[in-house]
Amino acid sequence: MAGKSNTSATFFAQKKLLGKAHTSNLKVDGEEEIGSNIQSSTSLLFGETVPTEPTRTLYTLQSASLGDAPTVEYIEFKLNVLTGTTYDADQAGGGGGDDSGESLQSSGPHTYKFTLPGEYELSSSNARKGNGVFSDNQIIHQTLGSLQIIPPFYSQAAPNPYIVKLYQDDGGGGVGTEISLLDNTDWNVDYYNGILFIQDYDASKIPAFARCFAYIGKMASEVIASGSGGGGSGPGDADATFLTLTSTGSLNNERVFTPSTGLTGVDAGANSNYTLSIDNSIVATLSGSTFTGASNFNLGLSGSLTQLIDGSSYLVAGSNVTMVSESNGQITISSTGGGGGGTPGGSDTQGQFNDGGSFGGDSGLTFNKTTNVLSTIGGISGSITQLIDGRSYIAAGSNISITSESNGQITITSTASGGGAGGATSRNKEIYVLTGSHAQDNDLFLNETDFSVSTYDPDLIDVYLNGVLLVSGTQTDITNDDADYSVVETNRLRFAFDLDLGDKLNVKTFNSGSDNTAPADALYLTLAADATLTNERVLTAGNNIIFNDTGANGTLTVATTAVSSSMQSYELTGTLPANTGVDTVVLDTSSWDANGYDVFVNGVMQRSGSAILHDIYRDSSSLKLSYELLLGDFIYLRKFS
Numbered sequence: 001m002a003g004k005s006n007t008s009a010t011f012f013a014q015k016k017l018l019g020k021a022h023t024s025n026l027k028v029d030g031e032e033e034i035g036s037n038i039q040s041s042t043s044l045l046f047g048e049t050v051p052t053e054p055t056r057t058l059y060t061l062q063s064a065s066l067g068d069a070p071t072v073e074y075i076e077f078k079l080n081v082l083t084g085t086t087y088d089a090d091q092a093g094g095g096g097g098d099d100s101g102e103s104l105q106s107s108g109p110h111t112y113k114f115t116l117p118g119e120y121e122l123s124s125s126n127a128r129k130g131n132g133v134f135s136d137n138q139i140i141h142q143t144l145g146s147l148q149i150i151p152p153f154y155s156q157a158a159p160n161p162y163i164v165k166l167y168q169d170d171g172g173g174g175v176g177t178e179i180s181l182l183d184n185t186d187w188n189v190d191y192y193n194g195i196l197f198i199q200d201y202d203a204s205k206i207p208a209f210a211r212c213f214a215y216i217g218k219m220a221s222e223v224i225a226s227g228s229g230g231g232g233s234g235p236g237d238a239d240a241t242f243l244t245l246t247s248t249g250s251l252n253n254e255r256v257f258t259p260s261t262g263l264t265g266v267d268a269g270a271n272s273n274y275t276l277s278i279d280n281s282i283v284a285t286l287s288g289s290t291f292t293g294a295s296n297f298n299l300g301l302s303g304s305l306t307q308l309i310d311g312s313s314y315l316v317a318g319s320n321v322t323m324v325s326e327s328n329g330q331i332t333i334s335s336t337g338g339g340g341g342g343t344p345g346g347s348d349t350q351g352q353f354n355d356g357g358s359f360g361g362d363s364g365l366t367f368n369k370t371t372n373v374l375s376t377i378g379g380i381s382g383s384i385t386q387l388i389d390g391r392s393y394i395a396a397g398s399n400i401s402i403t404s405e406s407n408g409q410i411t412i413t414s415t416a417s418g419g420g421a422g423g424a425t426s427r428n429k430e431i432y433v434l435t436g437s438h439a440q441d442n443d444l445f446l447n448e449t450d451f452s453v454s455t456y457d458p459d460l461i462d463v464y465l466n467g468v469l470l471v472s473g474t475q476t477d478i479t480n481d482d483a484d485y486s487v488v489e490t491n492r493l494r495f496a497f498d499l500d501l502g503d504k505l506n507v508k509t510f511n512s513g514s515d516n517t518a519p520a521d522a523l524y525l526t527l528a529a530d531a532t533l534t535n536e537r538v539l540t541a542g543n544n545i546i547f548n549d550t551g552a553n554g555t556l557t558v559a560t561t562a563v564s565s566s567m568q569s570y571e572l573t574g575t576l577p578a579n580t581g582v583d584t585v586v587l588d589t590s591s592w593d594a595n596g597y598d599v600f601v602n603g604v605m606q607r608s609g610s611a612i613l614h615d616i617y618r619d620s621s622s623l624k625l626s627y628e629l630l631l632g633d634f635i636y637l638r639k640f641s
Contacts, residue, residue, distance in 0.1 A: 044145035046071075046215055047223035053157045054213060059123045061216070071217030072150060073126055076175070077114045077140075077210045079166075079196060085111035089201060108201035114140040114149065114194030114210060126216050127246075131269020134216070140194025150213045151191040162213055164189045166196070169208040179205055222270060245274065426511035428453070431504065438499035441478065443492040446507060452490045454509045461487065464506035465499075527556070568637040576629040581622030599623070600636035 012022045014029065021034035048071045049064035061070035088107040116138040121129045128134045133146045140147050152162040163181060170176030179185065186199035187207075196207060218226075242254040245267060259265040259276065262283040266275045281292075308314050315331060317323045324332040344352055346361015349368060353360055364377035394410060396402045403411040430448040438444055454460035458472040463485055473483025478496045485495045493507075524536040527549060541547050541558075548557040576582065599606045599616050606615035606625075616625055623637075 041145075042220040042224060044148075045220040046148075046217065047220040048217035050150060050154050050213075050215065050217070052155045054161050056161055056211070058211070059125070061125060069217065070126075071215065072213045073124065073216050074211065075120070075124075075214050076117060077194070077212070078117055079112040079207050079210055080115050080139075081109040082111040082113050082195070085109050089199065105201050106203065108203060110198050110201055112196040112198075112207055114196070116140075116147075128216060128269040131267075131272050133269070145192065146219075147194075148215050149189070149191040149194055150215050164191075164210055164212040166207045167209040167211070168206060175209050179207055218270065427508060428511075429506065429508045431506050434499055434501055434503045434505070436501050438495070440495055440497050443488050443494055444499070446491050446493065446505075449491050449507050449509060451487050451509060453511055456487050458487075460510040462506075462508040463493065464508075466504055467506070564640070566639045568639070570635040570637075572629050572631055572633045572635070574631050576625070576633075578626055578628045579624055581619060581624050582635065583622065596640050598638040598640075600638075601625070601629070602634050603636070 007025055011025055015022045015032060016036055016038065018029050019035055019037055020029050020032040021036045023032060023034065048069065050071045051062050051064045054062045054072050054074070056074050058074055058076055060074055062072050062074075063070045086107060086109045088105065089110065090105055116134070116136060117123070118136050120134070120136050120138075124134070126134055132138075133143050138147065140149070149164065150162050152160045155162050166179040166187065168176040168179060179187070183205065184200060185202050185205055188197050188199075189195070189210075190197070196210065198207070240251075240253060242251055243257050244251070244254045245257055247256055248254060257265075262279050264277045264279050266277070268274065313323075313325075315323055315333075317333075320335055322334045324334075326332065343359070344350075344361065345355060345359040346352075347363070349366045350361030350363065351365040351367055351374075353362075353365075366375045367373070368375070392402070392404070394402055394412075396412075401413045403413070405411065428449070430446065432446060432448075451461060461472065463470045463472070465484075470484035473486055475486050475488075475494065477483035478486050478494060481496055483496060485493050488494050520533055521535045522533075524533055525539050526533070526536045527539055527547075529538055530536060539547075544560050546559050548555075548559070550556070570582065597608065599608065601615075608614055608616050610617050614626065616623060618624070629635075
């Protein structure tokens with residue numbers, strides 16, 4: 001073949017578009033009598049309305065009217081070179097010639113194919129994504145019209161939103177500079193099959209990305225099959241009991257099909273399958289399931305019980321163990337190791353160990369199953385102070401040091417300062433008010449402070465000047481102005497600055513660890529005997545005394561018991577000789593307790609005691625006076641209990 005001429009190709013295309021057949025290069029379109037047209041299929045025709053002025057926002061789904069299903073999506077396509085389209089356009093065979101319109105250029109690819117990005121399904125909310133058409137890395141022309149770019153004739157807006165935008169790579173795999181529609185490369189896009197043709201190749205303007213709208217609505221064949229008019233309206237019965245996958249909003253009586261527990265559904269998209277499957281993790285099937293709860297097998301189990309899914313045995317014999325799988329499915333596990341035929345070594349309660357290939361026992365290692373006590377005579381050696389990952393299982397906290405000896409012994413020591421009772425740190429605070437100025441770098445004597453008790457440790461010494469905490473350091477630090485003061489001797493400080501009259505120093509020292517424990521042989525008064533004390537006295541409640549102890553950090557209350565009294569009074573009707581019993585006075589038959597009675601004669605309290613030496617005394621059960629009483633004398637007796 002010599003090849004079609006430009007005239008034949010032009011006539012054929014022009015007459016085809018005008019609905020005429022091309023029968024002769026000598027006939028113009030008006031002279032042709034046979035009609036023609038461009039063939040298509042309802043499966044390749046848009047069945048729903050597209051918006052006339054959509055917004056160019058990536059991966060946003062848009063519709064022609066509010067409430068309608070989305071029909072367009074703005075997508076960023078990848079542009080890949082179409083194989084076999086690399087040539088030098090201004091050379092023979094490359095389209096060059098007097099009428100080619102090609103400019104002087106170099107060889108390069110002229111055609112690129114639109115391809116969905118590899119992250120399309122992640123970026124898009126298109127209900128049809130992943131259906132084999134709207135899928136990651138899908139090439140448009142390979143869908144045979146199922147995926148089409150929307151051409152500009154669907155809008156009359158300026159600028160037209162449906163015009164494709166081309167971009168270069170920014171050098172890092174991202175979108176770079178735009179290649180305009182009027183660029184000198186003279187490019188064209190076939191919106192049906194997603195093919196980009198560049199007339200004039202320019203190595204400095206390689207297209208890598210294209211942004212445009214793709215049709216995502218129903219094709220005409222789908223609309224016809226569903227009985228709807230497309231775009232959410234049509235002659236279909238909106239009151240029918242449709243079974244749908246999602247709520248439509250346009251049907252009045254649909255049911256949304258929802259897989260329940262134990263079922264899973266996979267939607268392959270429009271014109272594809274919806275697959276309903278059993279979830280093996282919930283419902284047992286012959287293909288295998290995962291049982292998370294209790295399972296009962298009343299008739300037993302059979303089959304490959306001893307094998308994993310790859311055919312290997314799930315029970316494997318280790319050292320000194322043999323395993324035999326019987327024909328009936330039974331598994332026999334036997335020990336091939338030593339052990340004196342299974343007879344334990346040593347005596348009862350002795351622990352067992354490998355003793356030259358046989359079980360052995362020793363009196364130094366025993367276990368009492370009643371008390372659950374494991375006993376060892378020789379002790380335990382090895383890594384008993386470490387966890388399995390090598391870390392020590394005893395870790396030192398604040399003010400604690402831990403030393404693991406070579407013999408396995410662990411020594412725990414407190415490094416906390418202070419040796420007061422209970423290990424508490426003791427503190428001394430002194431306040432000094434300067435009676436005059438003091439020059440820097442000169443020793444300041446602090447007569448009431450002893451820095452040696454803090455071992456001159458800066459962590460145990462605080463110095464405040466007029467309420468501000470100062471920074472301590474060495475003499476070199478003082479010279480270099482890196483510190484405020486330095487401790488010189490037991491009671492001397494040297495400052496990096498001058499001190500003024502009236503300045504106030506607050507000096508605190510903390511005991512470094514000397515033993516300030518109270519002596520154990522002191523004459524302590526305690527509430528109970530203490531074995532750590534050697535000379536204490538226990539405070540005990542005597543007669544008419546009670547204690548109320550509220551416990552540690554509380555109070556001890558000492559109180560007397562309540563005292564009751566009774567009173568007797570007598571008036572003498574005659575004289576009463578000395579040492580004569582007052583019969584009218586009744587005394588207890590118990591022994592005389594002078595503290596239990598008060599006796600008044602004519603209002604004067606009498607001394608009690610023995611006969612002759614005191615005013616009153618007791619003889620048997622009678623009260624007697626050592627002197628004579630007269631007519632009219634008055635005796636008053638008060639008894640305490």
